[in-house]
Amino acid sequence: MTEEEFFLSSHPASLEEPQRLGMVVSGSLSEGLEVKLDGSVSVEAVRSGRLVAVQGQNQRFLGQITDVRLAAIDRLLTVTPPDVADPFIAQVVTGTSTYGILKVIQSLALSSSGIEEAKTIPGHFSAVTEASAADVEMAYGTEDARHFYIGNPLDMEVHLHLDLKRLVERSSGVFGKSGTGKTFLTRILLVGILQKADAVNLVFDMHDEYGWEGSQEGGARVKGLKQLFPDQVAVFTLDEESSRRRGVSTDFVVQIGYDEIEPEDMATLRETLNLTERGLDAIYELGEKYGRNWLNTFFQEDNRTLQEALGERAEVAIGTLRALRLSLNRLKSLHFLVPHAQDDSVKRVLTLLDARKNVVLEFGRYRDNSEAQVLVANLLTRRIHEHYVKRKESARGDQEGPVPLVITIEEAHKFLSPQVASQTTFGTIAREMRKYNVTLLVVDQRPSGIDPEVMSQIGTKLACLLDNEADIEAVLAGTPAKGELKKVLSKLGSKQQALVLGHAVPMPIAFDVRDYGTPQSYAELGFGSWELKQKAQSNISDLYGD
Amino acid sequence: MPEHIGEVIAAATTEFQVQVYELHNTPPLGSLVKTADGDVKIYALVAAAETGSIDPGRQPIARGQEETDEADLFHHHPQLSQLLRTTFRALVLGHTTQSLLRHYLPPRPARVHGFVYLCPPEEIREFSQPLDFLHPLISVPGQDEIIAAFLRRAASTYLEPETFLLGAGKELAILLADQPQRLNALLKRIKP
Secondary structure (H helix, E strand, C coil): CCHHHHHHHHCCCCCCCCCEEEEEEEEECCCEEEEEECCCCCHHHCCCCCEEEEECCCCEEEEEEEEEEEEECCHHHHHCCCCCCCHHHHHHHECCCEEEEEEEEEEEEEECCEEEECCCCCCCCCEEEECCHHHHHHHHCCCCCCEEEEEEECCCCCCEEEEHHHHHHCCEEEECCCCCCHHHHHHHHHHHHHHHCCCEEEEEECCCCCCCEEECHHHCEEECHHHHCCCCEEEEECCHHHHHHCCCCCCEECCEEHHHCCHHHHHHCCCCCCCCHHHHHHHHHHHHHHHHHHHHHHHHCCHHHHHHHHHCCCCCCHHHHHHHHHHHHHHHHCCCEECCCCCCHHHHHHHHHHCCCEEEEECHHHHHCHHHHHHHHHHHHHHHHHHHHHHHHHCCCCCCCCCCEEEEEECCHHHHCCCCCCCCHHHHHHHHHHHHCEEEEEEECCHHHCCHHHHHHCCEEEECCCCCHHHHHHHHCCCCCHHHHHHHHHCCCCCCEEEEEECCCCCCEEEEECCCCCHHHHHHHHCCHHHHHHHHHHHHHHHHCC | CCCCCEEEEEECCCEEEEEECCCCCCCCCCCEEEEEECCEEEEEEEEEEEEEECCCCCCCCCCCCCCCCHHHHHHHCCCHHHHEEEEEEEEEEEEEECCEEECCCCCCCCCCCCEEEECCHHHHHHHCCCHHHHHHHHHCCCCHHHHHHHHHHHHCCCCCHHHHHHHHHHHHHHHCCCCHHHHHHHHHHHCC
16 A cells, blocks of 8 residues: 555545644654644633644654643733734734644554554644544544444544453553542443453442442443343342342352351451451461361350460460451351351352353442452452463463453452552452453552552553542553643543553543443444344354354 | 826835826825836835925915815916825835736836836735735834735725735734734734
8 A cells, every 4th residue: 555545545535624723843752742723723622632633744643632831922922912802803813922832742653554653753843633533443443343432532523442352461440539430431341341352251349330230420220231241141249138129130149158268368358357467377377277167166166275276286375366356256247158158159150250151249238348348359369360270271282271351340459459469369360360361450549559560560541530649640650651641631521531541552542431321322332233243143153154 | 907197206126206197196005006117017005195396495385265165276276286296105015027926126126207007906915915025014114004004905805804804913913923012003903
């Protein structure tokens, strides 16, 4: 394809030519471009986060506006301002004596050889326009087997797609302060992963938002995964009563036996249960002595007996056991914990995941109970981790490993804080489980509370509005042009707007999240033309073979 | 060919003096006029017109005390129109060579006794199309009245005078960036 053909094919003449915004007047590769706004474009019409295209001589650059500034051609003008009460004079001086300067971070270069990260900048006075639909599609892909529509770039009508196969290749994160639409966005991502990522999900649904139905601002109920994909999703609950009360149909009620809890699980609960170092040592001693039955025995026997029994191996103070009992008794209030579970819930989850069924675990009344959340999530994840490592290692070179698994975890700082990340399985997964086909989708409002080492392993980040400096810093750590993106991130709308950056997108982009919860949005999600065609295709192959 | 309105009576590279044939009948301030030097057409702007005695030694004196009408005065003293003359100064803005319009000074000044014509609207429009002529005009102090007058006249030859004036205003805003007060005053004179 010649250069000319390339530009013709990638930028078909559309009825609506993208509007010219101005021209490049200065800039650098590291700090971005300065663009002088044309007089015909109102400063108020350009917004931070907006996608723009710069036509260089041989390449077309895509970037986004990170800052808007006012400038005057001469300092005197700001001292003796023109008579702008006169509309004619106001119109004359706009864009000439006084003008807007846009700061643009250029990230991508489109040329006949394809898309690549921008390694140079366009020359002086290159024309800057709004990015066209063709630009967006070229950079972010069009709806297909792996690209999923997640929203629209700010101020644009064109669909923005996320490469979900890339998203699940590495761990990802959804961040944003409370009430900015993290759950809303995560729900959409989960639907996308279910449809297109060729991966299974395990969702720790701490606030009962994803399974059967969820809530939206204003109290409206929206469909959960089970309603949209009844055959592909199983809902587990820790609290059958709450599920029944909410009229939610659940597939399994989770029970965990004391004999399934290992001393290592207690280590992760150290903070929530207020365990002392000595207490923890005692737990390990108990584990050594009684094996799987350590907790049952602990609850059955009194402190004195235990002390004597342990005395053969180590000296444990009675005070330590007393304190330990106070802490561990709190576990008794968790009704899903029983001395011995009839049904191995964890095994059930694993079987379903192996059969490519997605699992949502609802917490019911334990929504705010940190002990329950940390214990269950860790216990389950530890077993899954062991299972996946075994599966992957036993897979021969020519065999594929287990189906990629995405574990969605809300309130992620509880599992991935610097204090516990090294002890929890979540920390291990975030760091190295990509090799074993398991990745995390962490959802959190305080990314600064997550271990920086874990954050650095998160491939794709989707950030809703954040205004705490430390949180913004945590999300953007290690990103080129961090300073500029910071401005975009802190200026996002407080509802349904997000910035996506990292592994799944060629360049960071701010977008309005697609709609979810209206009948039309469900139709778009489940019965879009592409999905229908795929469904028809698969029906045909089912009937007649490939 | 339209009728000529006067003749060049003194010429320099940057300006020439024109005497109009009809007393008092000077073209309006800021009008575009032209005169020819062979194939070269020289364009100039009407600035600073005056009427006075043809003999610098003999100043006009008031004669109409007994008259009731100004016209009667000239009727009763027919020599007056021969002793007085109206002249104007024309600032050279550009020329044509080989039918191409150039917004800079011609190679030679206009010829004395060369006929001077008023430019028709379409020629004004053509001349004012790129606003390059503003730059030399601005650089000479004290011409702002003439600039404003020409821009107003030129605007009236366009279908959308406001658009022309806005463009001209923007050009001035750039040229006069360091003189905001002058710009302000000039813009007030040309606003539609």
